[in-house]
Amino acid sequence: MEREFIRDILEKVSQGKMRVEEALERLKDLPFEDLGFVKLDHHRYLRRGFPEVIFCQGKTVSQIVSIVERMWKKNNLIMATRADEKVYQAIKKVIPEANYYPEARIVAIGEGKKIVNEKKFILVITAGTGDIPVAEEARITAQLMGNKVEVLYDVGVAGIHRLVSNMKLVKEANVLVVVAGMEGALPGIVGGLIAKPVIAVPTSVGYGANLRGFSALMGMLNSCSPGIAVVNIDNGFGAGYLASLINQMNLLEK
Secondary structure (H helix, E strand, O other): OHHHHHHHHHHHHHOOOOOHHHHHHHHOOOOEEEOOOOEEEOOHHHHHOOOOOEEOOOOOHHHHHHHHHHHHOOOOOEEEEOOOHHHHHHHHHHOOOOEEEOOOOEEEEOOOOOOOOOOOEEEEEEOOHHHHHHHHHHHHHHHHOOOEEEEEOOOOHHHOHHHHOOHHHHHHOOEEEEEEOOOOOHHHHHHOOOOOOEEEEEOOOOOHHHHHHHHHHHHHHOOOOOOEEEOOOOOHHHHHHHHHHHHOOOOOOO
């Protein structure tokens, strides 16, 4: 990744294996590279511990492929979200190592980060089966960022006994991502049962009055259970990223 890329250059200069002028040439695109339609943040890994993630929605396939090709030159992990099959096939033509997670709509190239702590895990919960695509976006994001992730799907309030029967797993989790559509009640219930941080994710799944997720969003924001953070509608990526930061606090390499 970018840290190793810079370290390698510095070591070669210090050992006399690379001229200063050559090092300057290799570093000229830092901290960002301007491709005209995008400015690639090559310092993101140094600042955040994870490279810049490509949000594919709204970009053309050719733009996405250009971004991926340039980033792959300086990273050993690439992650692209909201990618469809067409985008994946285009990326795979230029980088055969690319992998696709269709339910999560994520393209990943290279190996994810090593798990920081096997004993601490993130639990991703959904209220219904229709919420799974958003949950999978959270799960794959957290896994690529170096976390152990467990899942508990379809345990919503219409059959709350399904959640209750899995309370051992719920209580053992270090941080929970709870994904729900409809009225968005599940995160509040989970938050009231445990002393762990809960990240609530409203989804656009629901009937007309759900207002494409707005009802679930407002329900989660108004939950009386303390310790709940709410991300935007269908934002599984944001939830997985935040869950990773919480799960790895005080454990990340300096």
